[in-house]
Structure formats: structure tokens, C-alpha cells
Amino acid sequence: MMMRFKIRSQSLLQSYLPARLTARLLLPLCLATACTGTTPPHNDVTLLAPRPFGYVIGDTIRHRLIIDTHNGVQLQRNSLPKLGPINYWLDLTDLTVNAQPRNGGFHYEIDLLYQVFYAPLEVKMLSIPSFNLPLAQGSNTATQTVPAWHFTVSPLRELAVRKDNGGDYMRPDTPAPFLDNTVLLQGLLLSTLTVLASAAYLAYLYGYVPGFPKRSLFKQTGKKLVKLTDAQIGEALSLFHQALNTLNGTPVFQAGLTEFYRQHPPYRLAEEPLATFFQMSNQHFFADGIANPIGALHALRQLCNLCLAIERGQR
């Protein structure tokens, strides 16, 4: 099994438009020759690496190894580097392997993500250590060494600390400015108000607000009616008219009772006494008066009690 090794440097890690910067290595292996006794196949190993300079503590470096094997040569995945510290200043934080069969062999893409924790006092040359790629063909195994990758790491400090200017060696960054959340706050406020208003309206519709005037329309009217005498039948009728008008939002007329019942279906229960009430009202206000005001007032109180029961949801 023959293996060619080449290293590419990338300006962008995800891009595959690298400039070929380093040497291309062609490393023969004798494994395949020993096995088959024929012309050994070549395995291509390409290392795609970013720029080798300009790193500071905490930076990550992504390497990609592309391996094309032939004649069924496979990568031994369980022997790949393990995630975690490689040495005291370098961690391997991520490793992914993609494999696809190609031309009787395999096309491997191995992504390695290193993170540098070296804090140099001046620009320093470091290297990611080399490691072996274990390969196997049947019971035969071989390794291919991925060479060390050299790069420079820079210090993250001032050239000279101006202590006379109040400077300390260790100084925090300027606090990051907050994102502008005015619109979000306004939206939240508006939503909250809408929810509260909807809840209040719903409570009003369901009659959960006991002190609300509309809720106790007929209660208040009933209280006033009790105090009135037969001679005040006109006032009593007016009071009940006002209660109906308030309930409806607009004046209720005899001819508009159908629409009133459509708007307030529970009051259909009072259809007959309400019709009588309007007849009494017409008789009192627009004709020659009610013949029996005692009976009229009594009927009006009963109607008011019925409406009160409807108002409270008891009927």
C-alpha cells in the first residue's frame, strides 16, 4: 500500500480553495506489497490546515484530513486521537469522521478541532504534535504518521503597562453594551396590556365583576322600585326603561325587542312580561294612563326580579 501525504494551508477553514503551501509528501508503505506481491496501491492523505500564525490564547484551529484509500484499505477509527487534553496547552475539542466508499477504497474526511491555551509572553512557535493514522487491510495493519503542524502564537498583553496612567497589568474589558430592547419591551408592555384588557372584558362578559354597574343593573333598579309608591308609577317605568337601555347600550323600543333578544338571549325568558311592560309604558306615557297602577307596579317589581335572576345567571 502506497500513501501520498500532502499538507494544504487554508485561509478559510470551510473553503476548499487553498493555496498549496507546504511540501507534498509521497510516503510508500510496504504493507500492500507484503500482502499481495503486486504493485502496491497508493493511499492519498491530505491535511488541510489554516494559516500558521496569528493565534492567541483560546483560539481554535480546525484541521481536516482527507484520506483516499484503495483496495479495501480502511481506517481504524478506534485508534484515532481521543477528545480531551493532548498536552498542557492544547485540547482536542472535536473530532468527526465521514467515510464514503470510492473506487474500491474509501474517501475519509476527518475534522479535528484544537483549542490553544498557551499564554506566551512573546511570539512563540508551537506545534500540534504528530500522530499516527492506523490503517488496515484485512488482518494486515499499517500506520501513517500525520506530521506535527507548526504555528506561532502571540501574547495577549500590552507592550508596556502605563502604570502612571492608572493602568494595571490585568484589566477587564469595557463592559459590552446592552442590545437595544426598547421595541421588545414596548411589545411586551402592549401584549400585557392587551391580555389584561381581554381578561377584564372576559370577566365583565362572564359577570365576574360583582361591583360593576351593569352586573347589578336590576339589583339597583329593584332597590329603587321597592321605595316607590303607586303614584310614582311613571318614575318606576322610567327606571326600568333606563335599566334596559343601559343593558342594551342604546334605547330599547317595543318594536326593537326582537333585536334586543338577539343581543341578549337570556332575556327571552322575560319575553312576555317585557311585552306587558312596554304596553304599560305606552299606556302611561303616550296614552291616557294606566287603569291599575298598583297591579302595574307589582308586575314591574316581579319583572325586575326576573331580570335580576337572569342577570345573575340564575335563570
Added chain:
Amino acid sequence: MTDHLLNGWRDKALQFEDQLGTLVIGQTDAIRHSILAVFARGHVLLEGNVGVGKTTLLRALAQGLGGAYQRIEGTIDLMPSDLIYYTYLDNNGKPQVDAGPLLKQGEQLATFFFNEINRARPQVHALLLRTMAERSVQAFNRTYHLPHLLVFADRNRVEKDETFELPAAAKDRFMFEITIDTPTDDTVLQDLMFNPRYHDTDRLLATLPSGQLQFDALNGIAELIQSHIQSTAALKAYALTLWKASHRPAEYGIRIDDVDMAELIHAGASPRGMAYFIRAAKVRAWLAGRDNLLPEDLRAVYPATMAHRIFFNPIYAYRNDTLMPAFISHILQHIAAP
């Protein structure tokens, strides 16, 4: 005696209304208002699209009233004299002057139908003003009285070119402005399309008995109705509020979206208009078999009596078609009685 007389006339009126309803279908409101106008002795302005039955209704009405019926078409070259007389050469070649449509039947003239009134010039409108208000015409150095005259004028709302808008004074002399729309009920529309009964107006009207209402007795019965129907203080207060609200809507809580209510009204209803309003309401009460006015009576005739008497400021006048019904509706919805 009075009750008996009024009851008899009411039966006749309701029967006549039913008959009109079978001739002009789908126009219940227009027919009811026409009957109200006949018994309130008020002139009527009809507005509607073409071919909706305005003329049929008027011919049927004239036939039911009996008396003479005259009709004239409003044109831009129509002059007042054309209503009063016309001249021609007789068989001997001598010039002759004969009475025009207004004078031809003298006091027998019961119904005068002015078709397309807004096509006639203002001079013609002016003549009509006096005729309607005083029921008399000055011509040939004497006064012709037309005591039983009812004027029905119509204008179609489709064409506005070469027309003269009726002045406020002329409009005010009409008791009602009745809008006649195309019926919306599918059954009625199918009947109008497929029932040959409605295709020939002459044959249709031939089924209506003539002179059922005795036109020369209507003035008397109308006065009887007006004196018979009573109104209480509460009713008068309600009517007065309705009137005032047409002048100063903002003071009565009338609000319409996008309208400055303080700037809306240019002129509200006139006293004459309000008198017509009450007359019509009383006739409605009489037809309902009552001898007292109810708020329902006022509310029923308010739109037809008020809409052509209220004038909006120019800034809102162009929205009259939509704003006026809304305004009338808001008044009726917001003014309570009692």
C-alpha cells in the same frame, strides 16, 4: 260616529294597501309610505333606479284614488307655461289656447305625476312650489284651486347629467322622499321575471278597482285623523328631541366616526317638515288602530320625512348617500323615549 267613520276608512285604506302590494311586489315600505302620504295629504318625492316600479305604483295609486290623473315628463326645455297652457292652430287655422296639464281637470285633479323632476329647470320647480304649498295656480288672470291635488315626483338616481338639483325649498314641500330599491328577495325577483302578470302594466292595473278611496273625501278624512289622534306630553317631548337632534346632534350624544358633528349640519329640518312628520305619524297610528301616537309611529316615518330636509355642510355633502342614513339611524338609536 267619528270612530265608526275612521274605522271604515281604515279598513278601506288597509285593503287598498294590500291590493297595491299584489300589484307592486317587494315594495312594502314604499307602498306604506304612499298610503301614509295620501291620508296625510302630503306630496311625495320618489327616488330610485329605473324600472323598479315607481310609475306602476303611482298609476295604481292614482287609479285607486279616482279623480283625474296627469303626468308630465321633466325635460330641460320644459317651461312653467307648459304646465299651465298650450297653444295650437285649430281646424279653421285660428290660434287656440287650451289649459295645460295642471289646469285641464280643474278641481278634479287628484294626482299629478312629475316624472324626472330634476331634469326640469328651476323656473318649473318654482311654479311647482306654489302649486304644492297652496294647492292653487295663478293663470289667465284668475286663481285655479286644486284642493285635492297630490304631487308625486320622481327622479332616478342613475343619471345626474343635465339635471337641476331641487332647491331646499322645493324639497321641503314634499312630505316624504321615498327610496325605491330593487327588491332583494329572490322569490320576488323570480316572480317579476317569469310571471307574465307583471310584464304588461296596463293589464296589471286593469285588475285594480278604480276610485276606492274617493279622492274628494280625503281632505276631510285627513283632518279627522289629525284631530282624532292624540299625543301626550312625553310623546311631544320625544318628537321635539328628535327635531333638535337633527339641528344639533352633538348635544344629543350623536357621534359618527370620522365626522365632526359640530360641523356636520348646515340646516336641520324645518318647522313645516316637522308638521309633516307628525301628520304622517298620526296616520300611521290611525292605520294601526290606535287613537294615540307612540314613539314607534314617529320612528317609522322619521327617515322618509327627515332625510331630504337635513342638509350637510359642503365638506360632508358629497358623502350624503351614505352619511344621511347613518345620521338618521344614529338619531333614532340614541334618543330614548320616554
